[in-house]
Amino acid sequence: MYIESSINDKYIRTLNFGCFPKNVLEFQQSQDYFQQLIFIDYQLQLLIDNEFFQNELLPISLLSENNVSANEKLQQLINYSNSISLNYENTPKSYDEKLYYATLMSHLYYLQDNFFEMSKYLNLVKVSYQARSNNQIETASSASSVSLNQIEFIEYLTTRYYVLFGLSAGNNGVNVWLEYLQNFKSPYNKSQVIANHWLDLLFGKLTFELSQRGTIPFSFINHVKNLSLSKNKLVLIAFSNYLLRPENSNIINPSFKQDYTVFLTTEIEESILVKSQFPNANTANTDESQDVNNFINNLYESLSYVPFNLSILKPSLSKRYLLNATLKTFQSKVILSNLIYTLIDLNEYDEALAVFTTYIDYLEKDEELKDGYIDDILSIIDTFSTCIIHFNPLKSFKSGNKFKHNDDSSVCQHLKKFVTLLQKYLLELQKLIDLTYDEEEDESDKVTTAAGDKIPLSFLYRKYNLNILQSDNTQFIELISKAWHATGYYYYYLSSYESSNQIILQNNISLVLKSYKNCLIVNSTGNVLYLFSYALALANSGSLKPALKLCKFILKKFPESFKTWNLLVLLLSSFDNDNSDVTKPIANHTSMNILPDELTNGNANAHGGDGLTANGGNDTKSKLREPEKFINKALNIAGLYTLKHRQRNIKLTVETKYEILQLKLTQLAVLESIHGSQYMIDYLSEVFVLYHELFEVNLSSSSSNKNAANQSSRQFGASDKWSHRPSFIDPSPNAKKNNPHHNINGKDELQFFDAPKLSIANDADSISDLNKKQSRTGSIIGGVGGSRVEKLKRLSTTISSKEGPISRRGSLLYNSVQQKIRKSDSKNSVNKSFAADTSESPQQHLEDENLHFNQQKLQTYPEEQQISKPSKPEYIKDPPRHQHDNLIERKILQQVWLWTARVFLKVGLIDECEQCIVEAETIYEPNFKTYTALGFLTSKSRKFLSLQEFERSLEILTKKDNSLASHNKFNSKYDYGLTLLGLSKLFLIDDDPKNSLFISTKDLNSGIIRLKNLLEDYSLTWPYGYNNPEIWFYLSKIYEFIDDKILLTKSLWRCIELEDKRPVREFIFDEL
Incomplete structure (x- = not known):
């Protein structure tokens, strides 16, 4: 166990981090001279x-003349410091105490513009350039030995001394600083915060x-390399990297970075x-090895601040x-x-993991040799945080498998x-610098408090660590908050993917919230990612009011955080549920009217074809409600933000565009929840306008038919790439022989025909008129219904508009080649066929479905021949082939088309929905999203085809024996x-029980039990399944079926609880 060499050693180490002891105010009454100096230093920093606007080197003469308060406080502190010196005038003092007092007094007099007194105190002690070679340290100290903490403290005081000494030297100050830097031989490590x-x-x-x-x-060539400090390569590199920081961009010439890069590359190559001989354990601390360590530490540490x-x-x-x-x-x-x-x-994650495990072995051995002393703990915490964040499967397996030889479980x-281990080091750091977090709660409190604290936003109302005076933007604060964020990010992964029961899930959620809150206790304003992550976690945990307050706090400091704006509006829409003037959607766009009417606070017709409000009227109030007001403000800010970047010729990131x-x-x-679905549908084209204006890519379908072929959902069964595992219909392997669902595989159901061109109709036709036309003609392909989707495409063929992307309406997508399924029978005729004979078998029913879509072709074949040799589909042309460029843009546009399809499906516009799905497959590729x-x-209407599509999606999403298994797992939880x-x-x-799938x-019992297991597993994923009311509703239906009244009650209450807080969209939507 490491033991401090003096009573003040622990305080010295705290000072080295740029912090003060928690009980620093008590030092005013202390009889210890060094503790009195710490108190003076603390008051000076306050x-x-x-x-002095947090500027240590801003003399009072540069402050406002009316600032009498600063001058009075400064003089009072100087008087108090002088009195302390008189009280301990005859007390023996160590070298570090003398140097500490000299720097404090000279700093005070510099702020007062008293250069005479400043020089007087600086001359009280003789200071060498390098503390580690200063013999005075050994002789002056009364301690038996000088600790490493004391040496680092003296190094910090030495640097502070020479900064002040240069300021007191007038015109000779530059020479003082250059000479000091020329003799600067040992760079500071990350934990020497105040020295850095x-x-x-x-x-x-x-x-x-x-x-x-x-x-x-x-x-760099004509100036920096000609300075005397260039003889010291450590300082030359550190100073050059300092000049490359963003705040110094206006004081270097355009070729500085390139010239420095050439120099640095040459140095490293040389x-x-x-050649050097590999040292053994006995010669590990040779000068040559130490020089290599110093050079690398100086290079990478100073370079880390450079963008x-x-x-x-x-x-x-x-x-x-x-x-x-490593060889030297x-x-x-x-x-x-x-x-x-x-x-x-380099994305070499397997190698990084192997090196990190070796790094941990080195740490353990080093701590053992030093009796538990942890050297450079901030560097250790930073390394752990970086590895935990990057190795987290949510990051390492989501966008391609960065691990080639390790799976996500390992x-x-x-x-x-x-x-x-990281939590161990954080606890040690907490002791070293007297960090304060929330007090540990009793076990009973932990059960009742989801957020880990009874006041989730307490860090906004009180300052936990008054002894830490560094700003939130400093690297020290950033490293600690990053470590807590990494921890919370890990528990977020466990909550989403690795919670096997409700108790474990609740514990993981609590740890997510606790870690994110600790992150903000340390750094409450410095990082928008940390703030938003906690706000989102609060929202997903049901703490809507704290989440709303935190969103408003974030937007005051970061008004261009569009994710926060989105979350703010969704939270406001959750509170709008009790507003009688607001018609809440039966479900959000992704749920597609799954809950029955009696479990919602609206009705199916409220947002249906007539577009009426809840009270049956078409009343649109002029007064904007809170969600509408804030979303309009957010879009205005987004418009200005986009315009500003465009004027500066700065490209937005894909993530920002997506937000x-x-x-x-x-x-x-929001418009749908207030005014109804018809009102919202009139604005659909604006989404496509905004997409084109944001992404500015030409996605031409006609030119993209050259590379990779993709199987369409309309061609389901055309190839045998998907497995034929036992389905819900019949889990037994013999189902392949007896089930027409397997034999047909969709080939007879899906025929491709040359669809007529869509005519452009008046967009003013109401949804109710469309429904009437559909009932008369049987199909609206080529008519008014088709015009809705066709208009979105037709308007997108023009790519010349330069108006703002936010406010303008219209559609500027791309003109693509459609594949359409001809329906020779009307919706009514299909419905009649379902009702005509409810006693027919599933096999006969499936054959009847096929007859409706290609009666002329299918009626000539005997029944057995249709099953054993399904007819070959006719295609108008080859399936769409897409180029591999602009994949992200294509995936986003596919999401937009599928979102539009869900909107049309909600209001019963079946044909428009189908056309949107076709466009989604055309623009990117058929995948599990389009199959679903x-x-x-x-x-x-065609439940056997529906079952096939859902089965196909599940097959892709759950398959574990392909290269995309991990990618699908971590990108498709929502889907x-x-x-x-x-x-x-x-x-x-x-x-229909009379004409069942089973x-x-x-067979029915097997299907229900399997579905129950899948739903229960998904309900243990937070926030996906755990916060989805439809999941709990369907579980309640299953529990009712199996007569489990306890679970039925729990699931229904959970469903009602979530429904009462349902926003207009999920807090987590489709992510990139």
Whole structure:
């Protein structure tokens, strides 16, 4: 166990982190001289924060003349410091106490513009450039030995001393700083927070003077390399990296970065060529090994502040250099840590994982040799946080498998160990710097408090750590908050994918909220990602009011956080449920009217074909409601944001574009909840306008038929790439022989014909008129119904508009080649065929369905021949083939088309829905999303086809023996739930017992039990299934079927609870 060498050693280590002891105010009454100095330092820092705009080197002469308060407080602190010095005048003092007092007094007099007194105190002590080689430390200290903490503390005081000494030297200050830097031999590690801070202040003052107050830009070749500090390569690299920081971009010339890159590359290449013998354990601390460690630590630490630093030091070169350095050093944690970052940058995650496990072994051995002392704990925490975030399956397996030789289950096992170790280091850091979080609760409290604290937003109302005066934007604060965010991110993964029962799930959710809150206790304003993650977690945990308050807090500081705007509006719509003037949708757009009318606060006709409001009128109130007002404000900000970036010729990221597009979809959902579906449908074209204006890509279907072929859902069964596992209809393998569903495989059901061109009708036709025309003609393909989808396409053929993407209406998509299914029989005739003979068998019923779609072809074949040799579908042309460019844009546009299809399906416009699904398959590729959409479309009219489509989606989403298994698992949880809902709807709502999908009672029981298991597993995924009211409703139907009254009651209450808080859209929608 590590033991401090002096009574103040623990305080010294706290000061090295730039923090103060928790009981620092009590030091005013202390009899210890060093503790009195700590109190003076704390008061000085408070004065700088409150009166000097957090600028340590801003003299009072530059403040406003009316600022009498600052001058009085400064003088009072100077008087108090002088009195302390007199009280301890005859007390023996150590070197660090003398140096501490000299720097504090000179700093106070510098702020007062008293350079005479400042120089007087600086001359009280003689300070060498390097503390580690200063013999005075050993002789002056009364302790038996000098600890590493004391040495690091003196290094910090030395840097602070020479910053002030240069300021007191007038015109000779630059020479003072250059000479100090020339003799700067040992770079500071990450945990020497305050020392690094004062080194940055020195660089800042030196830059200001060398550039003649920022008027002359730096040239690397002609300026920096000619300075005397260039003899010290450590300082040359550190100073150059300092100049490359964003705040200094206006004081370097355009070629600085390129010239520095060439220099740095040359240096590293030469270093690689230097031969060196691998040291053994006895010679591990040789000067040569230490030089390598110092160079690497200085290079990567200073480079970490530079944006786009991978363009300066290529990851491939960095990997070569670091691997070469491992041959010249013995168990260097610095080298391994930076090698891990480099391998992650190269997406070599398997190698990074292996190196990280070795790194942990080195840490354990080092702590054992040092009796538990943890060296550079911030660097350790940063490395753990980075690995946990990047190795998290939500990140490493979501966008392609970055692990080639480890699956997600093995990675999860590693993460469990990593998170445990990270929490150990966070606890140790908490002790070192006196960090305060929420007090631990009793077990009884943990059960009743979901958020881990009775006041989820307490960090907004009180400051937990008054002893930490650093701003939220500092690296120190960022590292601690990043560690807690990494921990919460890990528990979020467990909540979504690895919770086996409700108790484990609730515990994981509680840990998510606790970790995210601890992150914000440390850093409540510095990072919008951390703030939004906690707001979303609160919303998903049911804490809607705290989530709403936090969203408003975020938007005050980050008004261009469009995800937060979206969440804010959705939260407001949740509170609007009790408003009698608001007609709440039966379900959001993704659920497609799954719940029956009696379980909602609206009715099916409220948003149906007539577009009436809840009270039966078409009343549109002029007064905007809260959700509508805020979503309009959000879109206005998005419009200005987009325009500003366009004027500056700065491209928006795909993520930002997607967030703005989601704002538009939320706006339409809000309009639907207030004014009805017909009103909202009139604005559908705006979504396509916005998509085109945001993404600005030409997605031409005609030119994209050259590369990869994809199987369409209309061609289901044309190839045998999907497995024929036992289905819900008959789980036995013999089902293949007896089930027409298997033999036909959709070939006889789906025929392709040359569809007539769609005519453009007047868009003013109401939905009710369309329904009348549909009943008269039997089909609206080529008529008014087709004109709705065709208009979205027709308007999109023009790509010349330059108006704003947010406010303008119209559609600017692309002109694609359609594949359409001809329906020779009307909807009414199909319905008549269902009602004509309710006693027919499922096989005969399926054959009748096929006759409606191709009666002339199918009626000439005997029944047996149709089953054994299904007729070959006729195609108008080859299935669509797509180019591999713009894949993200195509996937997003496919989402838009499928969203539009769901809108049409909600109001009963079947043909428009079908055409949208066709467009979705044309623009990207047929996939589980389109199969599920087709399953919903045919759930009532052609239930065997619907079953096939849902089965096909489940097959893709649950298959584990292909390269896309992990990708589908971590990208399709939402779609998996949607497929389960569609299957549940098909079995429990749409299936007719007189003409059932099931061939026997045993078959029905098997299907229901299997569906029950799938739904129960999905209900253990937070926030997906756990927060979905339809999941719990269908579970209640199953529990009613199996006569489990306890679970029936629980599931119904959960369904009602979620329904009362339902927003107009899910808090989590389709993600990229």
